[in-house]
Amino acid sequence: MLVFSTSDKGGTGRSVTSSNIAYRLSLKGQNVAYLDFDFGSPTSGALFDINRVDRGTPDKDGLHNYLTSVNSTVNSHNVRTETNREELRAPRHPYRLVLFPGDRGGGEFTSVDDKLVKRCVELLVTCEQEFDVTFVDLSAGRSAALEIVLGAMAAPQLAPVVARWLVFHRWTRQHIxxxxxxxxxxxxxxxxxxxxxxxxxxLLESVRFIRTAVPSMKESPGVGRGPQWAWLRRQNEALETLAKTNRLGFSVMLGKTPMEPVLQWREQVILDADVAAKIANQETVDAFTELATGLTDDATWERVY
Ligand SMILES: Nc1ncnc2c1ncn2[C@@H]1O[C@H](COP(=O)(O)OP(=O)(O)O)[C@@H](O)[C@H]1O
Ligand SMILES: [Mg+2]
Structure with a gap:
């Protein structure tokens, strides 16, 4: 399965959420690849705490140089052996979680040609053969990255492959x-x-939306009363209506993530150890796990209301 992570805006939580879903899937017994197609800002190495490639690889063997045919191969990084985060390290873990970084300073592509698209087809065909799930984290907006993968997915070699498109957005008017x-x-x-x-x-049938960092509307003692709370409730309802009229309603929503304090401070994979240490919230991990299930379980993905 190929999963394309998109968003119109930057800072939506596309990369952090995708990498956490990827991690959860690898815990559930899937071999997972993560391709950094955010060519203008290839920082996914930082999400997995692989310091050497935190802004893309300095070794000139990343995705930019592969797609532009500077190199015939692309280097990949085993997260569980190369991460600098001790608790994420698990060299003997049976399922692979592999990062394909961009090149440091690679930059956005300014034009898309057939040669670029053909290289992308080859890369995606190889990933589909080697991994159960491949995430492609795209640049924000109507980018060259989006055009490259749309071109690639129209190639006959990729026609039989299951492709899913995730559109990430914050729970605000502008983002909807x-x-x-x-x-x-x-x-x-x-x-x-x-x-x-x-x-x-x-294509539209293969698109789902994910709402990220959604503030909690749960009432608790001392919270849930007063004019501020009434205003927040009204805004939340207005956003629900806006989402529905903009074709982002429940039937096409894969799920949502709660506002997580750890992620407000640091882009990272949330581990069960973080929850056990009472640093991260269980709700956040539950949300990532549900998204992982919804993405890969056909019945959940196809559900109709
Ligand atoms: N559920 C969440 N709660 C709080 N902050 C979040 C959450 N998800 C993501 N973030 C934070 O939002 C910022 C943008 O996320 P990021 O994944 O880098 O966005 P994008 O890839 O769309 O540009 C990051 O600082 C990230 O840690
Ligand atoms: Mg990103």
Whole structure:
């Protein structure tokens, strides 16, 4: 399965949520790859605490140089042996979690040509053969990265492969409008996909939305009363309506993540050890686990309301 992580805006939680879902899937017995296609800002090495590649690889053997045919191979990094985070290290873990970083200073692609798309097809075919789930963390917005993978996914070699598109957005007015625009708007996912030869109806069926860092509306003693709370409730309801009218309603929502203090301070994988130490919230891990299940379990993914 290939999973494309997109968002219209930067800072949506696309990378942090995707890497945590990837981690949870690898705990559940899947071999997982994580491809950093955020070419202008390839920092996913930092998420997995692989310090050497925290801003992309300095060794010139990353995804930029592979896609532009500077190199014929791409180097990958085994998270469980190369991470600098002691608690994440697990060299004998039976399932693979592998990072393919971008190149340090690689930069966004300014144009997309057939050669680039062909290299991307080769890469995705190889990943699909070697891994159960491959995440492709794309640059924000209507980017070259989005165009490259849409072009690649229209190739006959990738036609039989299960592809899922995740659109991440914060739970705010601006983010809801932006997420709608990315999928349904001019030069968005569907329009660009159609130009690349995709059946746009089928493409849309493979899209789900994820709401990130959603503030809790749970009442607890001392919380849940007063004018501020009433205002927040009204805003939440207005956002629900806005999401529905912008085709981001419940039927196409894969799930949501709660506001997590650890992630407000540090981009990282949340480990069960962090919850046991009472540093991270159990709710956050539960949300990532549910997203991992929803993504890979066909019945949950296809559910209709
Ligand atoms: N559930 C969450 N609660 C609080 N902060 C979060 C949550 N998810 C992500 N973040 C934080 O939001 C910021 C943006 O997330 P990131 O994954 O880098 O966004 P993107 O990849 O979309 O640019 C990061 O500092 C990240 O740690
Ligand atoms: Mg990111």
């Amino acid at each position: 409008l932006a997420a709608n625009g990315l999928v349904h708007g001019p030069n968005g996912l569907l329009e660009t996909g159609g130009r690349c030869g995709h059946d746009t109806g089928r």
